[in-house]
Amino acid sequence: MRSWRLGSGRRLVTISVALLAAVALAVPLGADAATGTARPSASGERVSSGTLSAVITRNSYGVPSVTGKSLDDMWFGDGWAQAEDRMVQLELTRRTVEGTLSALFGKAALAQDEDVRTFFYTPAEVQAQYNSLPAFDRSALQAFSAGINAYEASAYATAASRKAKVPYEFFILGLLLGLKEPYRPAPWTPTDTVAVGDYLAREFGGGGGSELQNLSFLNYLKAELAKKKDPNAAADAVAIFNDARWIDDPTAPTTVPSTPTPDAKSAATTGAATTGADAPSVATTASQAAALDQAGEPAIRRAEAALAADRETILKTGISLDVLSHGGSNAIAVAPSRSADHHALLWGAPQEGFSNPSVDWEVYLHGPSYDAGGMTITGEPFILIGWNGSIAWTSTSEETVDERIYMEKVDFSANPPTYEFDGKQVPMTVIKEKIQVEGQKPVSFNVYRTIDGPVFSTDPAAGVAFSLRFASWMREQGTLIGFSELGGDTNLQQFTHSMSLIVTLHNFMYADNQGNIAYFGDGLVPIEPSYSKVDPRLPALGNGTEQWLGFVPFSQMPHSVNPANGYLDNWNTKPSQQAYYQQNEGDEYWGTIYRSNLISQMLAANNHVTIGYLEQIEHAIGTIDDEDNTRPAAPYFIPYILRAYKELVIAHSPLTDPTTHPDLAGAISALEHWNDVATLGSPAESIFMNFLEAFERNVFEGGTFAGEQYTGTVNLSDASLGLGTFGGLSGMGTYNFLYHILHATKGLVPCGTQCYKGNYFGGHEGQLLIESVNDAIKILSGTGTQLGQDVKGFGTTDIAKWGYRPAENISWTGDLDPLAVGVQTTCGDSPAQNRSTFMEAVDVGSVVTGQDLMPPGESGYISSSGVPSKYMCDQVKMFNDFTYKPLPKT
Numbered sequence: 001m002r003s004w005r006l007g008s009g010r011r012l013v014t015i016s017v018a019l020l021a022a023v024a025l026a027v028p029l030g031a032d033a034a035t036g037t038a039r040p041s042a043s044g045e046r047v048s049s050g051t052l053s054a055v056i057t058r059n060s061y062g063v064p065s066v067t068g069k070s071l072d073d074m075w076f077g078d079g080w081a082q083a084e085d086r087m088v089q090l091e092l093t094r095r096t097v098e099g100t101l102s103a104l105f106g107k108a109a110l111a112q113d114e115d116v117r118t119f120f121y122t123p124a125e126v127q128a129q130y131n132s133l134p135a136f137d138r139s140a141l142q143a144f145s146a147g148i149n150a151y152e153a154s155a156y157a158t159a160a161s162r163k164a165k166v167p168y169e170f171f172i173l174g175l176l177l178g179l180k181e182p183y184r185p186a187p188w189t190p191t192d193t194v195a196v197g198d199y200l201a202r203e204f205g206g207g208g209g210s211e212l213q214n215l216s217f218l219n220y221l222k223a224e225l226a227k228k229k230d231p232n233a234a235a236d237a238v239a240i241f242n243d244a245r246w247i248d249d250p251t252a253p254t255t256v257p258s259t260p261t262p263d264a265k266s267a268a269t270t271g272a273a274t275t276g277a278d279a280p281s282v283a284t285t286a287s288q289a290a291a292l293d294q295a296g297e298p299a300i301r302r303a304e305a306a307l308a309a310d311r312e313t314i315l316k317t318g319i320s321l322d323v324l325s326h327g328g329s330n331a332i333a334v335a336p337s338r339s340a341d342h343h344a345l346l347w348g349a350p351q352e353g354f355s356n357p358s359v360d361w362e363v364y365l366h367g368p369s370y371d372a373g374g375m376t377i378t379g380e381p382f383i384l385i386g387w388n389g390s391i392a393w394t395s396t397s398e399e400t401v402d403e404r405i406y407m408e409k410v411d412f413s414a415n416p417p418t419y420e421f422d423g424k425q426v427p428m429t430v431i432k433e434k435i436q437v438e439g440q441k442p443v444s445f446n447v448y449r450t451i452d453g454p455v456f457s458t459d460p461a462a463g464v465a466f467s468l469r470f471a472s473w474m475r476e477q478g479t480l481i482g483f484s485e486l487g488g489d490t491n492l493q494q495f496t497h498s499m500s501l502i503v504t505l506h507n508f509m510y511a512d513n514q515g516n517i518a519y520f521g522d523g524l525v526p527i528e529p530s531y532s533k534v535d536p537r538l539p540a541l542g543n544g545t546e547q548w549l550g551f552v553p554f555s556q557m558p559h560s561v562n563p564a565n566g567y568l569d570n571w572n573t574k575p576s577q578q579a580y581y582q583q584n585e586g587d588e589y590w591g592t593i594y595r596s597n598l599i600s601q602m603l604a605a606n607n608h609v610t611i612g613y614l615e616q617i618e619h620a621i622g623t624i625d626d627e628d629n630t631r632p633a634a635p636y637f638i639p640y641i642l643r644a645y646k647e648l649v650i651a652h653s654p655l656t657d658p659t660t661h662p663d664l665a666g667a668i669s670a671l672e673h674w675n676d677v678a679t680l681g682s683p684a685e686s687i688f689m690n691f692l693e694a695f696e697r698n699v700f701e702g703g704t705f706a707g708e709q710y711t712g713t714v715n716l717s718d719a720s721l722g723l724g725t726f727g728g729l730s731g732m733g734t735y736n737f738l739y740h741i742l743h744a745t746k747g748l749v750p751c752g753t754q755c756y757k758g759n760y761f762g763g764h765e766g767q768l769l770i771e772s773v774n775d776a777i778k779i780l781s782g783t784g785t786q787l788g789q790d791v792k793g794f795g796t797t798d799i800a801k802w803g804y805r806p807a808e809n810i811s812w813t814g815d816l817d818p819l820a821v822g823v824q825t826t827c828g829d830s831p832a833q834n835r836s837t838f839m840e841a842v843d844v845g846s847v848v849t850g851q852d853l854m855p856p857g858e859s860g861y862i863s864s865s866g867v868p869s870k871y872m873c874d875q876v877k878m879f880n881d882f883t884y885k886p887l888p889k890t
Contacts, residue, residue: 049150052076052143061885062858062871065364065373072143074367078381079147079188082361085859085871086378087155088169088817089357090148091185093323093379094192097199101317102443103436104173105818110437112317115310117433118447118454119468120198123191129477130194137484141190144381148188156184168862169819177438182864196324196379197480201472203314203324204352205479205504205523207582208403209468211539212304214245217732218289218538219297220723224715238282239755240714243741244732245537247279247581248749252590253597255507255519255568256560256576279750280535288535292407295464301724303457303466307405310456322355322817322860324377329396330571330621330836331509332599332614333517338566340608343845344511347614348385348394349836350375356815356827356872357860360838362852364888365487372487373888375838375854382480383487385838387850387887390490391512392842398505399572399582399589400525402471406452406542412460419450419465422544426451428465452542467542471503471524471551478503482522492516492561500554507570511844519568521558521575524551528581531750536581567603571596571621591736592745595624595632595834611841611850619882622835623680623806625689629834633735634688638671640742641691641773644766655770663777664770666799671773685804690776692735698768699760700733704775710767712760806831812856812876823866827856827873830880841884851884 045056054068054077064081068074083090095101099116101109121129130138155165166182173183221237230236280288292300318324328351336342352359357378364373365383374386385394408419410428418425431447448455453469472479482501489495495510495518505523510516526548528536540546558576560568574582574590582590602617603609625631645668648656656664667687674684694704699712717727726732739745741760746753761768781797796802812827842850856876859869878884 047077047080047147047150049076049146049153052146052150054078054080054147056081059888061874062869063362063364063888064858065366065888067366069367071367071370072139074365074370075140075143075381076147076150078363078365079144079149080151081147081363082378082381083148083151083188085861085869086357086361087152087185087861088167088819089322089378089860090188092321092817093196094185094188096317096321096323097195097379098192099435101321103438104177106438107440109317110435110443111309111313113435114433114445115313116199117431117435118456119310120195120202121474122431125474126191126195126198129198129474130191133194133477134481137481138190140381140484141193144193145188145190152185152187156182163864166864168823168864168866169817171864172819172821193379193381194477194480196377198476200324200377200380201476201479201504202470203318204397205506206402206470206472207397207399207505208401209307209311209405211405211537212300212307212466214241214537215289215292215300215539216304216724217241217245217726218285219293219300220716220718220721220726223721223723224718227718227721234286235282236756236758238285239751239757241285241537242750242755243748244734244737246591246740246748246750247531247537249591249736249740249745250577250747250749251592251745252574253594253600254574254576255521255570255596256558257563257565257568258577278531280531280537281750284532285535285538288538288541291541292539295407295459295462297723299459299462299464302459306457307466307468319353319355320818322357322359322815324352324359328352328572329394330596330599331394331396331507331569332603332617333509333511333519333568334603334609334614335517335562335566336515338603338607338609339843340610341843341845342515343843344513344515344517345609345611345614346387346392346394346509346511346517346842346844347618347840348392348509348842349618349839350385350394350396351834352837354810354812354815354830354832354835354837354855356812356825356856358837358854358856360854362838362854362858370488374840374852380483382484384483385840386487387840387842387844387848388487388490389513389848390844391495391510392840392844392848392850393486393495393508393510394840395509396507396570396572398507398521398523398575400505400521400523400575401536401581402505402524402526404452404469404526404536404548405539406450406467406469406546407539408450408452408455408465408467408542410458410460410463410465412458412463417448417458417465420543421451428455450542466539469548471526471548475503475524479506492518496520507572507575509568509570511842513844513846513848516562517568518561519559519570522554523557525557526551565604567609569596569599569603571599591734591740592743593633593636593736593739595621595629597632598624611843614841615851615882615884618836618839622833622882624834625685625804625806630689630692630729630735631685633692633739634671634674634684636739636743637692637695637735638674638688640765641769642668642672644769645773647766648770653767653770655767655774661774661777663781663797663799664774667773667777670799680805681803683799683802683804686780686802687773687776687799689804690779691772693729694775694779695768695772696727696729696733696735696738698772698775699738701727704772705778708771708775710764710771711762712768713758713762714756714760806833812873816862817860820862823862823868825868825873827876830855830876835879839884840887842887847889848887850887852887853878853884855879 054073066077099113102113170182218241225233332347334345360375372388374383410419416430429449435443450467452467455465457466479502482498485498499520502522508520510518527550573596670684697704701717703711717725808829810830813825838854840852856873857871859871861869
C-alpha cells in the first residue's frame, strides 16, 4: 500500500495510487480557495492562552509583527505566529535535530537518526544545557513553546478548525500512519529549541574534520610518485601536499583591513595561528603520517568514508526536508564617511540554500525595552540577523577550525572497549540508543565516546577507532545566549558583550546610529600543540600527547572597529592576518584568489555608497557564476593566457594555428576585453569557466580529452592505484593551487613559496594554458555538457552566442517538503547562482530604514484542501528581478 523514500535533490516521495485516492476522498482537493485558505485573521489579531496574550499584525507580504505587554507575551506571540506559518517545518526540524525521523519515515531516515544521536546529545544532556541558561532565556523559551502549543491546540480543537488550520501534510501523514485523524505533533518544549540551537550552532558554526582526507591524499601522493620511480618520493609527496594544502597564505584577502601582500614573517601568531617559524617540517609531517599509517590504509579509508557519509546524510536530509543543512553568507558594513547620507549602512545575506519554505523566517517583535526584527530560523525565537531602532547586525559562517579527528588505539576485547590515554587504558563511554522505526521493530545501537569526542568509526581488525572532537562540545548554549541578547542591544559596548558569549564559529558585522561599524570573529578556536611537533592537517594521536592547549581568548580573536578605510566586508573570508589555520578542504578557502575581492573592489570604488549600491554589489556577486566561484579567478589567470598566446603566435606554435584553431583568436579577444563584473550574457564568462576546468584537468588529471599533447607532471587522479582520486577544482587541484604555482606566490606557509622543486607544468606552462583555451572552445562549440556546469553546450562556433546564462536550478514548485504530495504551486523556477537565502540592506540613521527579501515567501502553510498560502511564493518575482521590499517601521 505504501511506497515512499527519503533522498537527495528533489523531493523523493512516492505514494501509491490507492493512497492518493484515499487522500482525495478524505481531503477534498477541489475545495475553493476561500475554504482552502481559511485561517484566523492575521490583521491585528489578538491571541492568548492562560495569562499570555499578544497582538499579531501582518503586512502585505504576510510578515508578522508581534506586540506584547510583557516580554513573555511577546515570545508567546512569536511562537504562535511561527507555528501558524511553519507548523510542518517545526515538526520536521525537531525530528531532524533530535534523531526521531525514523518514527515517521521508517528505515529510510535511520542513517540520519543514528548520525544525529552519535554526534549530538542525549535528552538528559540537552536538559542540562537548558538548565544552565539564564532566567531570561529560560523564560523566553517557555513562552515561545507555549505560543507554538497554543496555536496547535487552536488548530486541532474542532473538526472545523482542523479543516481550516491543520496543514495538508499532517492529513497525508495521518493516512500514511493509519491514523483516524490528521497527525498531531507532540507539544513543543524548551529543550526542543535548545536542540535546534545546538544543531544550528554546529552545522553553521563549526569547521574542520578534513584530516583523514588529507592523510589519504598524502598516502596517494607517495604511491603515485613511487610508481613513477621518483627517488625522493616520500619527501616530494610531502612537498606537493604542502603546496596543495598550505597552512596559511598571507596574500589572501582578509576582513580586518591589512596590507595587501604581507610576507609570512609579518603574519602575527595567536593560538592556532602559525607563521613560517612555526610550521611542520617535512620530517614532522612524515613522522605523524607514519604513526597514523600503523592503522593500515583500509582502516583509514573506511574511517574517511564513514565521516563523509555521515556528513552527506545530514546535508541531504536537511535539503530534502527543507530544514537546516548548510551555510555560506556575505556581509558588508559601511561607515558614514563613505555613505551618501552619512549614516552607517549594513548589508546582510546568509547563504543557507534554497527551499520552499525557506529555512529562514522573518518576524518583528515589540515588547518592553525590546523592539527588533529580521530573520530567525524555524524552531528559534530570537532574531539571528536583523535590526532594531539603534543597531543592525548580520553574521556569516567563520571558516576557521574548531574540530579535530583523533585516532584511538583500542582494545576491543574489553567490555566496554578501552583506549590508550596518558599511559592508561580508559573505558569508552557507551550510550545505549533505541530508535523507533515506523513499520518495523525499534533499532538499538550503541554510541561510543572517548575523551576526544564521539566515535564515528571503529576497526577491530586494526585495533583503532576514530573520534571527532568539538571545541563547542556541551557549550553551544553560549551561542544561544549570545544570539538572544542581540535584539535588545542598543550600542557597541552591549553588542561586544553579546559577541563574547558566542562559542561557535561566526563572523559578525555591525552598524549603529552613532556611526560605528565593526566586525567580530567569534568562537572557540583551539590552541594546538606547536606545529613543529604536530601537523594539524593530519589526524591527531589520541594517546594524550596531542591534546588542545586551550582556546584563543575572545580579546585576541580578530576584530575591527571603525577601520580607516571606512568599510568592512566578509564572504566567509579569512578573518585577519593573524593567520588562523583553515583546513583548506578542497575549495578556494583561503588563497590569494578569493570571491570577496569583488566586494572590496566595488566598495573601494565608491565614496558615496547607498542602499541601492549595496544591492548592486549583491547583483554583481550574486551573478558571479553558477555557484562554482570560478569568476573571481579571471583577472589572475587571463594575463597569463594573453601572454602565452602572444608568445606562441610569435613562435608559430600549432596550438595557435588559425587554420586548425579558427576560433582561438576570437576567444582570446573576448577574454582580453571582458568586463569582469558584468558576467551575465558574457561569452568570456563561458570561455573562462570552461578554460579553468580544462586547465585543471590538463595539469593535474592527465588531460581534458584523450591524447592531449601537453599534460602536467603530477597526476592527482590515477585510479589505477586503488587509493581514490583527488583532482578537480573542488578537490585538491584548486584554482589557488594552480595560481600559486603559475605565479610563484610568495609568503606561503610552510615553505614561503612553492615547496615542490619539480615543475608541475613539465616546462610547458604556455602550451598548457592555450591548449586549455582550445579545449574550452571545443566544448562550447560542441553539444556536450560544459565542464563544471549543469547546462548544455552551446553547439555553435559563433562566439557571440556563447553568452553565459545560469541554469534555473531552483524549482520552488517542486521543492516542497516530501509530504506535500500532489500540491501544485505557481512559484516557478529561479537560478540559484550565488544568491542568498535572506537579504537585508539597512540604513542605520536616527530612523532605521532599508529593504529586505526572503524568497520564496513567509509562509509554508498548505491548507487541508491542498491550496498553498498566498504568502508562499510572493517574493519569487522580486528575487528574480533583484528587487526588495521595504523594512517595517520600528
